[in-house]
Amino acid sequence: MLRVESVNKIFTSYARVTNTLQDINLTVNRGEFVSIVGPSGCGKSTLLNVIAGLEKSTGGRVVKDGQEIIDAGPDRVVMFQDSALFPWLKVIDNVEYGMKIAGITKPKRREIAIKYLKMVHLTQFASSYPHELSGGMRQRVALARALAMDSDILLMDEPFAALDGQTRNILHSELQHIWSETRKTIIFVTHNVEEAVLLADRVIVMTANPGTIKKEFIVEIPRPRKIESLELARVVNQIMSELREEVEKVAKSEFDSDWSPRSSKLLPTPV
Amino acid sequence: MQQRKKVSVASVSKKIIFYLVFVGIWEMFFRLKLWPEYSFPAPLGVAENLVTGFSDSSYFIAVGISLKRILIGYLISLSLGFSLGLLIIRIRFLDETLSPLLLGLQTLPSICWLPLAILWFGIGEDSIIFVVAIGSIFSISMSVVSGVKNVPPIYLRAAKTMGAKGIKAYTTVVLPAALPAIVTGMKQGWSFAWRALMAGELLSPKDGLGYALTIGRDLADMNQVVGVMIMIVIIGLVIDKLIFGKLENAIRHRWGLTRA
Numbered sequence: 251m252l253r254v255e256s257v258n259k260i261f262t263s264y265a266r267v268t269n270t271l272q273d274i275n276l277t278v279n280r281g282e283f284v285s286i287v288g289p290s291g292c293g294k295s296t297l298l299n300v301i302a303g304l305e306k307s308t309g310g311r312v313v314k315d316g317q318e319i320i321d322a323g324p325d326r327v328v329m330f331q332d333s334a335l336f337p338w339l340k341v342i343d344n345v346e347y348g349m350k351i352a353g354i355t356k357p358k359r360r361e362i363a364i365k366y367l368k369m370v371h372l373t374q375f376a377s378s379y380p381h382e383l384s385g386g387m388r389q390r391v392a393l394a395r396a397l398a399m400d401s402d403i404l405l406m407d408e409p410f411a412a413l414d415g416q417t418r419n420i421l422h423s424e425l426q427h428i429w430s431e432t433r434k435t436i437i438f439v440t441h442n443v444e445e446a447v448l449l450a451d452r453v454i455v456m457t458a459n460p461g462t463i464k465k466e467f468i469v470e471i472p473r474p475r476k477i478e479s480l481e482l483a484r485v486v487n488q489i490m491s492e493l494r495e496e497v498e499k500v501a502k503s504e505f506d507s508d509w510s511p512r513s514s515k516l517l518p519t520p521v
Numbered sequence: 522m523q524q525r526k527k528v529s530v531a532s533v534s535k536k537i538i539f540y541l542v543f544v545g546i547w548e549m550f551f552r553l554k555l556w557p558e559y560s561f562p563a564p565l566g567v568a569e570n571l572v573t574g575f576s577d578s579s580y581f582i583a584v585g586i587s588l589k590r591i592l593i594g595y596l597i598s599l600s601l602g603f604s605l606g607l608l609i610i611r612i613r614f615l616d617e618t619l620s621p622l623l624l625g626l627q628t629l630p631s632i633c634w635l636p637l638a639i640l641w642f643g644i645g646e647d648s649i650i651f652v653v654a655i656g657s658i659f660s661i662s663m664s665v666v667s668g669v670k671n672v673p674p675i676y677l678r679a680a681k682t683m684g685a686k687g688i689k690a691y692t693t694v695v696l697p698a699a700l701p702a703i704v705t706g707m708k709q710g711w712s713f714a715w716r717a718l719m720a721g722e723l724l725s726p727k728d729g730l731g732y733a734l735t736i737g738r739d740l741a742d743m744n745q746v747v748g749v750m751i752m753i754v755i756i757g758l759v760i761d762k763l764i765f766g767k768l769e770n771a772i773r774h775r776w777g778l779t780r781a
């Protein structure tokens with residue numbers, strides 16, 4: 251079980267002091283799939299990085315299974331928007347990387363790597379190099395690499411944001427399938443509300459400036475879920491109207507004063 | 522495939538024809554006797570000189586000695602250059618103070634180190650090897666520094682969350698990620714070292730290719746001068762293009778850096 255306890259994060263640079271995270275409290279239970287949504291720049295990645303131990307908070311703490319998190323570690327593997335595969339390693343060696351660091355023997359880790367490559371349907375490409383794969387395939391390899399770590403928690407930072415719609419849909423249904431098989435604890439950050447509702451048990455809505463948690467939605471739609479389903483659209487709408495306010499607020503603070511939400515096509519409109 | 526082969530045959534024959542014509546014009550100018558033979562050699566004379574040089578194995582020995590020197594000098598500069606580079610990366614103070622100095626020293630033609638080397642080591646083997654090593658050490662260490670500094674941070678973050686830290690993260694992520702830049706620096710270092718070696722040998726009173734060039738001058742044997750120059754060009758080209766060029770391309774290709 252993971253608990254985020256009154257976490258603050260203040261970035262101080264020459265130009266300004268940013269209250270990126272303010273008093274964040276969040277509990278994630280074992281086997282739970284939690285999505286965090288919010289306007290871009292509201293601190294989602296920062297929160298995920300604090301949980302990962304890649305970034306230090308300026309206040310509060312993150313506790314996992316009774317232990318305070320002070321550093322990054324293989325129990326909380328991260329999957330990034332850009333696959334971050336190592337270009338000098340073959341696909342299979344990329345998947346094996348973390349296990350190699352952990353000192354697992356070659357035959358054992360090869361077996362595990364093949365198992366997860368099978369899960370993402372890429373065994374044929376085991377000996378290709380990352381640059382020979384499409385963006386969607388690279389994200390699948392990154393997913394296999396993260397799963398192969400068998401970490402307690404999987405942290406995903408907009409892993410499908412850079413993919414085209416069709417590829418993203420395929421990966422959504424694969425991730426649903428994989429999650430129902432493995433029951434991993436997943437924290438999934440996205441700005442795409444449909445994606446969040448489709449995948450998660452619980453959707454956390456964040457506000458910007460300062461970044462706080464605004465509201466929490468429990469998604470009780472039975473799985474497997476379909477993105478076209480009316481039930482799903484209803485929840486998406488609820489969250490959207492919550493977010494709309496937030497996006498407007500951010501836009502007002504970032505754009506020139508002649509900008510108005512009425513004239514803009516940028517905002518999400520209820521379906 | 523078929524198409525590509527035809528094109529490359531055409532381009533090879535184009536080159537062959539170019540060089541035949543080039544040698545032909547060269548021979549023609551020689552026959553016109555515009556200049557005395559000791560200042561303008563004939564292609565045939567040069568070829569003859571090369572054949573004699575190799576058949577009495579004196580050129581083999583010269584080439585061997587030069588290659589041995591550059592190998593020793595280059596290996597020294599490789600190990601010192603790497604260590605210096607890694608040291609600069611670890612210690613910020615050194616980076617701030619030493620890096621600009623190294624950059625400056627890199628612009629100094631390495632033969633300018635020879636007087637200093639002679640005062641330290643005397644005339645001979647050691648000072649030549651010193652000049653060779655010093656010629657490439659700066660490009661190698663600078664490329665290690667900039668290669669490591671430019672490793673995309675995301676690789677390190679990914680490695681960290683997979684449990685790699687310290688030395689392990691260094692050897693499994695930082696160095697491989699920096700390798701393309703480092704190999705480019707090694708290639709540049711090599712060509713500096715080769716130039717430094719020739720300059721050093723020209724001034725050395727003993728042996729090697731550069732010395733063979735001096736002998737040619739002393740004997741007013743233009744055929745030998747040009748013949749040795751041709752050998753120096755060919756060896757330089759072969760090592761630069763065939764060894765370092767191939768290695769660099771292979772690495773860049775595997776790292777996915779060659780995609781248009």
Ligand SMILES: Nc1ncnc2c1ncn2[C@@H]1O[C@H](COP(=O)(O)OP(=O)(O)O)[C@@H](O)[C@H]1O
Pocket residue numbers: 261262263268270288289290291292293294295296297
């Ligand atoms: N390294 C940093 N230095 C200064 N400010 C930062 C840094 N990282 C993030 N921020 C600030 O924190 C805010 C939130 O960033 P981020 O967590 O990346 O948002 P999100 O992932 O929700 O788009 C940004 O608006 C930015 O101003």
Ligand SMILES: [Mg+2]
Pocket residue numbers: 294295296407408
């Ligand atoms: Mg982000």
